[in-house]
Amino acid sequence: MALSSNLRGALFMSLSMAGFTFNDSIVKLLTDHINVGQVMFLRGVVATVLIYLLARQRRALRPVRVLADRWVGLRVVGEVGGTLTFLIGLSHIPLANASAILQALPLAVTMGAAVFLSEPVGWRRWGAILAGFAGVLIIVRPGLDGFSPYALMIVGTVLFAAARDLATRKINAAIPSLFLSTITAAAVAVAGLFMTWPMGGWRPVSAADFGLISLAACLLLVGYQFIIMSMREGEISFIAPFRYTSFIWALLLGMVVFGEYPDAYMITGGVIVIGSGLYTLYRERVRGTAKPAARSAPRHSP
Known part of the structure; x- marks a missing residue:
């Protein structure tokens, strides 16, 4: 695969993470x-409309019976x-802390693929998974000063x-991702309304708040579109x-926008989590496996 294609994919992934x-x-x-429920509802409505229009334009809509x-x-x-859990936690802890914990997602997917889908995971990757979750514990710091239950x-x-x-x-590969995104965005909006x-x-x-909510929904769409584009480019x-x-964006925005400066626990734990994730990706590349971590969605839902 040409290097230029890899670089385009890396750029698209980076833009996706910035959007999120x-x-x-x-x-x-x-x-x-x-409150979080109202934000979920309003942002979900805007996101649903935007994704629906895009799905319709690309002929990605399917019959409702697919939901069965x-x-x-x-x-x-x-x-x-x-x-719901992310927005509640995010509203009470620093942005960078939330982002650092969320970096454990690829490790959790690799573990889940081994336990529930019987995908082969060697001792090295199990070691990386355990190290990554130890990093999460360092960030959460249960029982120590600075612990917040919202980190959980x-x-x-x-x-x-x-x-x-x-x-x-x-899920059947014939079901377009845009259709799934439309359905889940609508479900998030309904859940937000009930909450x-x-x-x-x-x-x-x-008007200013609704403008920010609309901008957030647009950034979500940017994030999802660029991540799809990134996975279609290169290796x-x-x-x-x-x-x-x-994580880098979260550190910068946390300091500039919220005046949140990372402490030693967050930096140490974040480095361990990310290092474990990178090692897992490396081992998957060496073994040529199905790459459950590489293919996991890196963010939460709309």
């Missing part, structure tokens, strides 16, 4: 004065659960997202490590 992380920053700003597929249902549950919500996000990714691998009142009730939304084993640029 800027979206996270906007949502974190909004949850200071609008149990794997589609599991994917929707994973998307909704991942979004992001751990929940990793589990939900891993279930989503494993379910996605079982709005238990989480504090509806609050008036200013996955070369492109996948660029998913970790989201």
